[in-house]
Amino acid sequence: xxxxxxxxxxxxxxxxxxxxxxxxxxxxxxxxxxxxxxxxxxxxxxxxxxxxxxxxxxxxxxxxxxxxxxxxxxxxxxxxxxxxxxxxxxxxxxxxxxxxxxxxxxxxxxxxxxxxxxxxxxxxxxxxxxxxxxxxxxxxxxxxxxxxxxxxxxxxxxxxxxxxxxxxxxxxxxxxxxxxxxxxxxxxxxxxxxxxxxxxxxxxxxxxxxxxxxxxxxxx
Ligand code: BG6
Ligand code: MG
Numbered sequence: 349x350x351x352x353x354x355x356x357x358x359x360x361x362x363x364x365x366x367x368x369x370x371x372x373x374x375x376x377x378x379x380x381x382x383x384x385x386x387x388x389x390x391x392x393x394x395x396x397x398x399x400x401x402x403x404x405x406x407x408x409x410x411x412x413x414x415x416x417x418x419x420x421x422x423x424x425x426x427x428x429x430x431x432x433x434x435x436x437x438x439x440x441x442x443x444x445x446x447x448x449x450x451x452x453x454x455x456x457x458x459x460x461x462x463x464x465x466x467x468x469x470x471x472x473x474x475x476x477x478x479x480x481x482x483x484x485x486x487x488x489x490x491x492x493x494x495x496x497x498x499x500x501x502x503x504x505x506x507x508x509x510x511x512x513x514x515x516x517x518x519x520x521x522x523x524x525x526x527x528x529x530x531x532x533x534x535x536x537x538x539x540x541x542x543x544x545x546x547x548x549x550x551x552x553x554x555x556x557x558x559x560x561x562x563x564x565x566x567x568x
Contacts, residue, residue, distance in 0.1 A: 353566040354516040355485075356455055357506040357530075358448075359396070360466035362522030363540055363554065365443045365478055367436070367468075368395060374432035375406065378424055384410045392543070396523030398467050398496040399425050433470065439477035446555035452483055454559040461485045463506040465519070465529075467496045486510050498528035503535055518562050521547075536566050 362368040372391040379386035384406060394402040403425050407413040416424070455462050463486040464471060471489035475481045486509030488502050495501045507514050519530035522540045527547045530537040539547030540554055549565050551557060 351515050353563050355461035355510050355512045357463045357465050357519045359521045359526050370435040374428045378428040379406050396497040396525035441479045447557050451557050461510045465502045465506040497525040500533035503533040
């Protein structure tokens with residue numbers, strides 16, 4: 349017997365709003381400040397990856413991972429974050445991606461629960477700028493987890509907070525690391541965007557997300 353869909357766990361950056369572009373701009377500035385070229389294609393590898401792990405991937409790309417002291421690495425990460433946070437000031441409630449508000453309204457109408465699973469330390473700032481903090485029954489951010497995506501911990505913790513079994517929810521992600529985390533948690537996965545592997549279903553953009561489609565996918 350299949351269990352009914354009782355909740356949805358959303359990634360934040362790139363699913364609820366397009367902060368992924370701001371992360372890109374901030375990493376580009378920091379990488380180029382130390383002579384490392386940075387483009388959108390490489391940025392794809394950083395989606396869903398924690399701040400420090402992202403920086404280590406950038407340094408590794410040019411074989412520079414041993415060129416910096418721990419202190420310098422922390423200063424570079426702080427530099428990236430400072431610029432990123434300054435870009436966040438541009439965010440308003442109008443920046444919620446298409447279809448997301450409608451989906452949340454539909455979930456609530458059917459008494460389904462919703463949570464955020466974001467490895468970002470800025471998750472609450474972003475949700476507050478979007479005026480969406482109150483929309484979620486549970487929010488898991490970097491403060492609540494010890495392992496970053498693709499580890500399943502963050503999605504398992506989101507289900508625990510919603511008081512639901514992992515078999516009762518679907519997870520929505522725009523990052524490969526996120527899809528892997530959802531799958532590893534034993535949750536039905538929905539990818540948003542292109543180039544994602546192994547998602548149970550992929551949609552091109554958030555405007556195509558729909559409760560009925562999620563229910564059908566979950567029941568399979
Ligand atoms: C994820 C983003 O949601 O959060 C990553 O996809 C980002 O790109 C990570 O590195 C950590 O974010 P922050 O805000 O803590 O630097
Ligand atoms: Mg994301």
